[in-house]
Amino acid sequence: MVTISSNLLFISFILYLVATLFYGGSIKSKKHTSEKEGTNRWGQIAVLLTIIGFVSQLGYFITRWIAAGHAPVSNMFEFTTFFGMALVGAFIVIYFIYRTTLLGLFTMPVALLVIAYASMFPKDISPLIPALQSYWLHIHVTTAAIGEAILSISFAAGLIYLVKAIDQTKSSKQTFWLEMVMFALVAVLGFVTVSSIFSGTGYHEKFNWIDKHDNAQVVEYTMPSISGPHKGELLTKDGFKPLFEVPAFINAKKLNTVIWSIMAGLVIYGLIRLILRKRIAAALKPIVKNIKLDFVDEISYRSVLIGFPVFTLGALIFAMIWAQMAWSRFWGWDPKEVWALITFLFYAAFLHLRLSKGWHGEKSAWLAVIGFVIIMFNLVAVNLVIAGLHSYAG
Amino acid sequence: MKDVKCECGHVNPHGTVLCEACGKILDEQTNPAELLDMRYEGSARRSQTYNKTFIDKIWNFFSSVKVGVWLIIITLIASSLGTILPQEMYIDLPADVYYAQEYGWVGKLYYQLGFNNLYGSWWYLLLIAMIGISLVICSLDRVVPLYKALKAQRVTRHEGFLKRQRIFGVNESADENDFMAIKKQLKEKRYQVREENGDILAEKGRFSRWGPYVNHVGLIIFLFGGMLRFIPGMYVNEDLWVREGETAVVPETDGQFYIQNNKFILEHYDKNKDKTFEKAISMAGEVVKNYQSNVVLYKRVGENLPGEKPKLKKIEDYKVRVNLPLTYEGYSVFQASFRSELNKMSFALTNKQTKKSVGELRVDLRDPKTKYDLGNGYSVEILNYFPDFEFAENGEPTTKSRVPNNPAFVFRMVSPEKPKGETSFVAIKQTIEPFGDNQYKMAFKGIETKNISGFIVRKDSTLWAIILGGIIFMIGVIQGAYWNHRRIWIQNKNGQVWVAAHTNKNWYGLKKEIETVLKDTKLVMPDDQVQTEDTDKSKEKESV
Numbered sequence: 059m060v061t062i063s064s065n066l067l068f069i070s071f072i073l074y075l076v077a078t079l080f081y082g083g084s085i086k087s088k089k090h091t092s093e094k095e096g097t098n099r100w101g102q103i104a105v106l107l108t109i110i111g112f113v114s115q116l117g118y119f120i121t122r123w124i125a126a127g128h129a130p131v132s133n134m135f136e137f138t139t140f141f142g143m144a145l146v147g148a149f150i151v152i153y154f155i156y157r158t159t160l161l162g163l164f165t166m167p168v169a170l171l172v173i174a175y176a177s178m179f180p181k182d183i184s185p186l187i188p189a190l191q192s193y194w195l196h197i198h199v200t201t202a203a204i205g206e207a208i209l210s211i212s213f214a215a216g217l218i219y220l221v222k223a224i225d226q227t228k229s230s231k232q233t234f235w236l237e238m239v240m241f242a243l244v245a246v247l248g249f250v251t252v253s254s255i256f257s258g259t260g261y262h263e264k265f266n267w268i269d270k271h272d273n274a275q276v277v278e279y280t281m282p283s284i285s286g287p288h289k290g291e292l293l294t295k296d297g298f299k300p301l302f303e304v305p306a307f308i309n310a311k312k313l314n315t316v317i318w319s320i321m322a323g324l325v326i327y328g329l330i331r332l333i334l335r336k337r338i339a340a341a342l343k344p345i346v347k348n349i350k351l352d353f354v355d356e357i358s359y360r361s362v363l364i365g366f367p368v369f370t371l372g373a374l375i376f377a378m379i380w381a382q383m384a385w386s387r388f389w390g391w392d393p394k395e396v397w398a399l400i401t402f403l404f405y406a407a408f409l410h411l412r413l414s415k416g417w418h419g420e421k422s423a424w425l426a427v428i429g430f431v432i433i434m435f436n437l438v439a440v441n442l443v444i445a446g447l448h449s450y451a452g
Numbered sequence: 453m454k455d456v457k458c459e460c461g462h463v464n465p466h467g468t469v470l471c472e473a474c475g476k477i478l479d480e481q482t483n484p485a486e487l488l489d490m491r492y493e494g495s496a497r498r499s500q501t502y503n504k505t506f507i508d509k510i511w512n513f514f515s516s517v518k519v520g521v522w523l524i525i526i527t528l529i530a531s532s533l534g535t536i537l538p539q540e541m542y543i544d545l546p547a548d549v550y551y552a553q554e555y556g557w558v559g560k561l562y563y564q565l566g567f568n569n570l571y572g573s574w575w576y577l578l579l580i581a582m583i584g585i586s587l588v589i590c591s592l593d594r595v596v597p598l599y600k601a602l603k604a605q606r607v608t609r610h611e612g613f614l615k616r617q618r619i620f621g622v623n624e625s626a627d628e629n630d631f632m633a634i635k636k637q638l639k640e641k642r643y644q645v646r647e648e649n650g651d652i653l654a655e656k657g658r659f660s661r662w663g664p665y666v667n668h669v670g671l672i673i674f675l676f677g678g679m680l681r682f683i684p685g686m687y688v689n690e691d692l693w694v695r696e697g698e699t700a701v702v703p704e705t706d707g708q709f710y711i712q713n714n715k716f717i718l719e720h721y722d723k724n725k726d727k728t729f730e731k732a733i734s735m736a737g738e739v740v741k742n743y744q745s746n747v748v749l750y751k752r753v754g755e756n757l758p759g760e761k762p763k764l765k766k767i768e769d770y771k772v773r774v775n776l777p778l779t780y781e782g783y784s785v786f787q788a789s790f791r792s793e794l795n796k797m798s799f800a801l802t803n804k805q806t807k808k809s810v811g812e813l814r815v816d817l818r819d820p821k822t823k824y825d826l827g828n829g830y831s832v833e834i835l836n837y838f839p840d841f842e843f844a845e846n847g848e849p850t851t852k853s854r855v856p857n858n859p860a861f862v863f864r865m866v867s868p869e870k871p872k873g874e875t876s877f878v879a880i881k882q883t884i885e886p887f888g889d890n891q892y893k894m895a896f897k898g899i900e901t902k903n904i905s906g907f908i909v910r911k912d913s914t915l916w917a918i919i920l921g922g923i924i925f926m927i928g929v930i931q932g933a934y935w936n937h938r939r940i941w942i943q944n945k946n947g948q949v950w951v952a953a954h955t956n957k958n959w960y961g962l963k964k965e966i967e968t969v970l971k972d973t974k975l976v977m978p979d980d981q982v983q984t985e986d987t988d989k990s991k992e993k994e995s996v
Contacts, residue, residue: 188774
């Protein structure tokens with residue numbers, strides 16, 4: 059069952075990848091605006107592939123559920139994969155409202171990155187600790203992820219808006235930050251690449267080190283160490299000697315991974331720039347020329363409107379019901395809870411600014427980008443960096 | 453202040469921008485070339501009209517969305533600061549020690565700024581309170597005039613009003629059949645169609661306009677529920693530790709309820725049995741499967757007399773597990789934690805030379821006997837007992853607490869050879885013989901532990917407000933987000949037929965709907981005056 063499950067996930071990943079190429083094709087071969095007339099042949103194939111991929115991933119989800127005996131949303135790999143699936147699902151729904159394949163071209167790569175990122179975490183089926191043994195696990199986590207996924211569609215639409223609206227003929231604050239967003243996406247690709255390479259070659263090296271309470275500890279690196287642990291002593295014979303050592307309160311291993319990811323990201327980004335000979339955002343500009351700014355703005359806003367209630371229900375209301383049962387209080391100021399509240403407050407501010415202060419268009423698109431950054435922070439940093447009740451990831 | 457009478461005859465309250473009935477612009481300051489600002493229907497809002505007294509100023513401050521958004525943003529940033537380091541309730545050392553010790557000067561600063569208990573600080577509560585006030589005033593300032601304006605609107609609208617809608621188009625002619633077809637289509641699309649002198653107003657989803665105010669009411673009730681907690685008796689939150697086999701009174705219940713802990717169970721996942729999890733368990737070491745206390749809940753019968761043992765009536769047996777609290781009459785008992793405690797220690801009185809035991813004794817560490825008779829002239833007396841032994845500063849043995857964490861004894865061992873007895877001080881891993889060489893010793897035989905279940909006893913009489921607030925909030929959010937308020941005007945003006953439309957959001961959907969409505973008629977699709985501007989602009993940019 060587990061094998062079937064991971065095969066289905068792999069199939070869906072490939073299908074998404076191929077679909078992305080078809081989305082690209084549908085934009086290239088298009089002579090008319092996407093709004094009025096129907097989707098062309100390329101686009102139709104792309105959407106079909108996306109749907110088959112989604113069904114395949116749904117198959118992964120169900121088979122893994124059967125194998126584990128609980129919904130596969132209980133560790134970092136499972137949750138992030140589910141988030142990727144929800145992202146694709148949310149795109150399919152929004153696609154059938156607005157019928158624009160351009161949105162697919164921007165959403166699918168993000169979904170691919172999310173799923174690839176997920177697969178860098180341990181994939182073993184993990185048992186549930188007592189607090190997680192509740193059907194509210196399924197309800198709360200899935201609803202929250204779906205809400206976040208719909209909100210992320212507004213990021214994709216916002217990105218299209220910014221690529222189209224920002225003048226790339228001269229550099230400005232806008233071009234810089236938009237390019238930073240592009241680079242961040244490339245850096246995730248960098249992380250996936252280096253992680254795959256080093257885990258493919260089976261790289262390992264061990265250190266003895268001293269933690270902040272002056273206790274001796276052992277740490278095992280899976281990438282050559284650039285940042286070494288506090289008072290680290292390399293145990294592996296042909297291991298890579300760290301270039302520098304960090305103080306005890308910093309997690310040297312995680313920092314090392316971050317450094318490698320950024321380096322790989324820079325290399326990939328450099329190669330892309332070398333080929334394109336302009337900013338990524340500038341290179342994307344011709345692709346978005348046929349879409350109306352006002353139209354993407356509306357997609358972005360609409361996604362927030364659809365996603366906000368779902369997110370609130372899943373990440374706050376259902377979370378509170380479960381917390382009341384598991385920990386006897388519906389709210390406990392755990393970092394993950396607080397960051398869900400922050401996400402909620404942010405989108406509340408977004409809606410107020412839009413409704414009452416008339417923040418449409420570019421401002422609104424930037425807000426959609428920031429919103430996505432907050433969601434990603436909550437997914438990645440809060441789980442991996444800030445300790446709390448939700449830090450179930452290794 | 454005087455009311456304003458419009459040329460259509462409707463009397464509008466002072467401060468109205470657009471006539472409530474016909475939409476004529478009453479405020480001369482609006483630029484005639486621009487599209488109308490349709491927010492709140494151009495109604496007379498208190499905050500936009502009065503700004504004289506102190507109350508006006510306060511009202512205007514809190515009714516401003518700008519202030520509201522700032523309050524949200526500040527709360528957002530403040531909240532994020534509290535997640536940098538763990539909050540006080542998640543640490544197990546005194547705060548003044550913990551932060552400096554774990555995080556150095558950063559931690560010290562964090563503690564000095566009071567961020568260790570950020571969410572309970574006066575300024576954080578003040579921020580929440582201000583959001584609450586803002587919610588009330590913002591909503592009142594808008595909902596009342598909006599309601600009046602929407603109620604007073606007439607079918608026939610002023611020319612200036614129609615022309616300056618975002619969706620607007622002019623047709624030279626239309627006949628009776630067209631109007632019939634349009635009306636039929638509109639009704640099929642579930643529009644409420646009103647007619648007046650051949651003019652049409654089609655409207656739907658007006659209730660979605662109340663969504664924001666409904667969700668604000670929900671939030672206010674929610675915050676009110678949070679405030680209720682400060683009323684004594686509304687909120688009980690107590691720790692309760694009960695040893696296996698013992699019965700304890702449930703705190704804050706007036707001595708009404710007793711809980712007996714029969715057994716505490718701790719289960720781990722078994723690699724060999726739970727094959728699916730084999731790899732994950734090997735990686736993680738041990739993974740807990742279950743925390744459970746088998747308890748019996750009792751209720752006291754009759755009066756509570758001091759000094760008298762209460763009469764108890766059994767209510768139910770229950771297995772308290774994580775996620776499955778025992779709930780009775782508003783009180784809930786949650787499985788929160790556990791610890792083991794030393795319970796009994798056994799020794800053998802042993803002859804040091806022959807290494808032969810002459811008898812064994814088991815000491816109940818909670819309630820040791822003073823003398824243990826082993827028969828045949830052997831006996832052991834406990835002269836002194838230190839449940840939680842340590843040496844005091846003057847070098848004397850003493851006890852830190854009454855909990856047997858580190859028990860130590862002074863025994864007197866009586867034997868036929870030494871009828872007066874020999875004294876020995878025995879603690880874990882050490883024996884001191886104050887008077888030199890003893891013939892007998894207390895050999896350590898074994899130890900028994902006992903589990904203590906840690907419960908949280910909670911009564912939360914504020915939950916109803918929290919739940920009600922949550923439900924109303926969700927209804928309001930959904931009402932506002934998933935429905936749109938759409939209006940389409942089709943009116944005869946100057947011998948032409950004018951079509952105008954407005955929606956509070958989702959213009960794309962509205963335009964598609966108008967397309968179907970006008971499909972089988974001579975009328976042409978009206979223009980979107982915003983989008984044409986936009987595309988023109990972007991074309992200009994691209995050609996440059």
